[in-house]
Amino acid sequence: MNGPASTAARRPILSTRAALLCVIVVLVLTNLADNRWAPSWIVLTALVATTVLIALAWLAGCDADDIGLGRTDLPRQLRWAGVLVLIVACCYLAAALVPAGQGLFVDRRTGGLGSRELLWRVCVAVPIGTVLLEEVAFRGVLYGLVDRDFGTRAAIGFSSLLFGLWHILPSLHLNDAKPVLGSVFGHSPWGAVLSTAAAVLFTAAAGVVLCVLRRLSGGLLAPMALHWSTNAFGYLVAHLVA
Structure with missing residues (x-):
């Protein structure tokens, strides 16, 4: 149905700035829940948070295409997704076959996982608890809200900066968990600060890459x-080289 009535029905209830503030609050609470309050509930937390974030975007006047969940250019998105998975698989396999490359995957947090826990992480925890939530949040809702009012560069910069900050809590003591980082930064408190800062910078840069992928492919499937x-192949290789 077209006309003034339908236009009024989709008039934003929240301003972009108000929606962004609400999104940031939801992400802060989600980050604390995942890393401090209820880490074992990560999948349920992700589903609830993702639903709330999409609702906030809708209240601010965004549609599915604005947040990268529309069916526009779906075949192109699928082609991008398939090629990217293949590239990562080949790169990880090549690294795993070289003794020097195996050390990059050693992680004390995941090396002792059993087969059932590994399957849970690869097939459920990573795709829902990590990928769905983070892509909808950072490359979907945050990107879409900022892009609409402030432009693409601002959307990439803002969402990627927050994506880096999102990784502060999970990166604490990363120098102790990953021997390769411990050898670079050491195991002192100062080393922990440096390794966490490096993780934040790295993930912020990764956020830029994922935003560009969203723009080039036309949606969230590629990122x-x-x-x-x-993440998933990282778990698999870490399990194999442990």
């Missing part, structure tokens, strides 16, 4: 595919 394959 989701890259994000999932990077």
Whole structure:
């Protein structure tokens, strides 16, 4: 149905700035829940937070295409996703076959996982608890809200900066968990600060790459595919070289 009535029905209830503030509050609470309050509930937390974030975007006047979840250019998105998964798989396999490359995957947090826990993480926790939430939040809702009112460069910069900050809590003591980082930064408190800062900078840069992928491919499928394959294959290789 077209006309004034339908236009009024989709008039934003929240301003962009108000929606952004609400999104940031939701993300802060979600980050604390995942890393401090209820880490074992990460999948449920992700589903609830993702639903709330999409609702906030809708209240601010965004549609599915604005947040990268529309069906526009779906075949192109699928092609991008398939190619990216294949590239990551080949790169990880090549690294795993070289003794020097195996050390990059050693992680004390995941090396002792059993097969059932590994399957849970690769097939459920990573795609839902990590990829769905983070891509919808950072490359979807945040990107879409900022892009609409402030432009693409602002959207990429803002969402990627917050994506980096999102990783502060999970990156604490990363120098102790990953021997390769411990050898670079040491195991002192100062080393922990430096390794956390490096993780924030790295993930912010990764956020830029994922935003560009969203723009080039036309939606969230490509960044989701890259994000999932990077994390999931990392778990698999870490399990194999442990």
